[in-house]
Amino acid sequence: MESATTIDPSEIAKFEAMAAEWWDPNGKFKPLHMLNPCRLDYITRQIAVEFDRDLSASRPFEGLRILDIGCGGGLLSEPMARLGADVVGADAAERNIPVARVHAEAQGLKIDYRHTTAEALAAAGERFDAVLNMEVVEHVADPLAYLTACHDLLKPGGLMTCSTINRNPKSFAMAIVGAEHIMRWLPKGTHEWSKFITPDELYSLLSQAGLDPVDRKGFVFNPVSWRWSLSDKDLSVNYVTTSLRPA
Numbered sequence: 107m108e109s110a111t112t113i114d115p116s117e118i119a120k121f122e123a124m125a126a127e128w129w130d131p132n133g134k135f136k137p138l139h140m141l142n143p144c145r146l147d148y149i150t151r152q153i154a155v156e157f158d159r160d161l162s163a164s165r166p167f168e169g170l171r172i173l174d175i176g177c178g179g180g181l182l183s184e185p186m187a188r189l190g191a192d193v194v195g196a197d198a199a200e201r202n203i204p205v206a207r208v209h210a211e212a213q214g215l216k217i218d219y220r221h222t223t224a225e226a227l228a229a230a231g232e233r234f235d236a237v238l239n240m241e242v243v244e245h246v247a248d249p250l251a252y253l254t255a256c257h258d259l260l261k262p263g264g265l266m267t268c269s270t271i272n273r274n275p276k277s278f279a280m281a282i283v284g285a286e287h288i289m290r291w292l293p294k295g296t297h298e299w300s301k302f303i304t305p306d307e308l309y310s311l312l313s314q315a316g317l318d319p320v321d322r323k324g325f326v327f328n329p330v331s332w333r334w335s336l337s338d339k340d341l342s343v344n345y346v347t348t349s350l351r352p353a
């Protein structure tokens with residue numbers, strides 16, 4: 107892989123070790139499986155509004171080229187392909203790629219999965235209408251270089267959704283003590299609290315990368331209903347943003 111400046115080898119090693127579990131809803135990626143309906147609701151609505159698509163149509167994203175960067179096993183690539191998009195899924199952890207490919211093939215989906223990075227794709231001149239950048243930025247070596255490569259991957263007027271975890275005492279309690287040590291949803295050491303990013307810091311990084319941040323919402327877990335929902339106000343732990351590449 108050329109010019110892979112955003113790779114943190116210790117982070118990639120963690121994901122290589124978990125690759126076989128991507129599609130086990132009760133495995134190590136259980137939190138992402140639980141979060142999927144809520145985040146898909148957000149992502150599909152943002153894309154539909156920006157590109158004037160009707161989500162009640164059978165393949166509303168037909169003709170859109172979408173990159174799922176840090177795609178893991180393809181938990182988001184697959185629904186985008188089902189909606190008709192032309193999807194590239196890219197991940198720096200090599201073992202994720204065959205896992206994602208085999209699963210998509212079994213579903214009868216055509217997705218272009220690649221073992222590569224955002225910076226290598228950008229350098230190769232790849233361009234997309236939308237980039238899904240979900241739960242990756244807190245795992246990269248250089249967030250600004252990474253987001254700049256993501257900016258370069260967008261066509262003018264293109265849209266990126268970017269989610270991560272806030273950095274404060276509550277997110278330490280919930281995302282690290284709660285998710286890793288008490289619930290054991292994630293292996294211990296999955297997340298480093300110091301790499302979490304506040305929404306204001308992320309907006310600033312997105313702007314420095316040349317993007318216009320236009321929206322942010324919280325992903326809030328309700329332990330009573332055992333469901334995630336979107337929140338306008340509570341971005342205290344998990345949250346998502348939308349930004350546009352100026353036309």
Ligand SMILES: C[S@@+](CC[C@H](N)C(=O)[O-])C[C@H]1O[C@@H](n2cnc3c(N)ncnc32)[C@H](O)[C@@H]1O
Pocket residue numbers: 112113114117118121122138175176177178179181182196197198199202222223224239240241242245246247
């Ligand atoms: C928490 S997972 C999120 C997977 C997927 N985006 C989702 O939300 O279902 C983070 C993924 O980012 C990948 N990753 C980490 N650093 C990366 C980098 N510098 N470039 C590309 N992918 C990276 C990891 O291998 C892992 O698959």
Ligand SMILES: [Mg+2]
Pocket residue numbers: 241242244245297
């Ligand atoms: Mg994460």
